[in-house]
Amino acid sequence: MSPRSGLNFSTVFQKAVEIVEHNGINGLTMGILAKELNIKTPSLYNHVSGILEIQQKIAFYSLEKMHIAMRQASNKSNEVDDKIIFVGKAYLNYARQNPGLYEATFLPNVQDNKEVQKVSEQIVQICVELLHPFHLESSDTIHAVRGFRSFLHGFATIEKSGGFAIQLGHEESIEAILQIFMEGLKERAK
Numbered sequence: 001m002s003p004r005s006g007l008n009f010s011t012v013f014q015k016a017v018e019i020v021e022h023n024g025i026n027g028l029t030m031g032i033l034a035k036e037l038n039i040k041t042p043s044l045y046n047h048v049s050g051i052l053e054i055q056q057k058i059a060f061y062s063l064e065k066m067h068i069a070m071r072q073a074s075n076k077s078n079e080v081d082d083k084i085i086f087v088g089k090a091y092l093n094y095a096r097q098n099p100g101l102y103e104a105t106f107l108p109n110v111q112d113n114k115e116v117q118k119v120s121e122q123i124v125q126i127c128v129e130l131l132h133p134f135h136l137e138s139s140d141t142i143h144a145v146r147g148f149r150s151f152l153h154g155f156a157t158i159e160k161s162g163g164f165a166i167q168l169g170h171e172e173s174i175e176a177i178l179q180i181f182m183e184g185l186k187e188r189a190k
Contacts, residue, residue: 012037012047016054017061020100025107027100028054052109059110062101063119066094070126080133081182087130088152088178095156102156124149134189144185151177 015036019028030051034041048054073090074083095102110116127145136144155174158164164173 007037007039007043007047009047012044013054013057013061016058017101020058020104021098022100024100025055025058025104028058055104055107056110056113056116058101058104059107060113060115060119062098062105063116063123065098065101066091066105067119067122067126069094070123074126074130080130081179084130084148084182085175085178087126088148089174091149091152092156092159092174095152096159099160131185134185136185136189140188144188148181151181 012033016028016033019032019036023032028051030041030044033054034044037044069090070087073086076086077083104110105116111120124145127148128141130148131141131144134144155177159170164170
């Protein structure tokens with residue numbers, strides 16, 4: 001069977017991204033993708049090896065976009081406190097604006113992919129760079145990076161599910177929590 005004219009990996013990938021953006025990562029299957037492309041499911045295998053390849057490429061694509069947003073945010077100021085707030089907000093805004101793509105970055109089966117690992121390490125490196133001015137011990141830096149990312153992921157996840165019902169602005173909470181985080185870092189660095 002020859003591949004359909006005009007259909008290639010790029011076309012398949014772009015359609016997969018559209019599906020994930022509209023329906024979340026769990027809304028993407030080979031059957032749904034084939035239907036959206038107006039082809040039979042077996043025809044997809046002329047362009048991709050399977051759903052894992054697509055999921056890994058989507059996770060990489062998403063993490064790359066998040067990395068760029070976080071790097072740009074870290075370059076907005078030379079002030080340490082501002083950098084942390086800007087990067088934290090960039091992370092949250094990415095998760096808010098791209099919930100399906102963001103969700104794809106946490107699939108367990110994508111973590112072994114070398115491209116995904118590389119860009120994940122670049123995101124961690126941005127966080128580590130944010131903490132350099134605090135002169136933390138190596139293990140404290142790791143703990144702080146994990147705490148920072150956990151707060152951001154948790155906030156994004158709870159917010160997406162509508163879990164913040166108290167009438168207090170989310171942005172106000174984000175800034176307050178990041179300020180508390182930074183105060184803790186300053187205290188730890190003494």
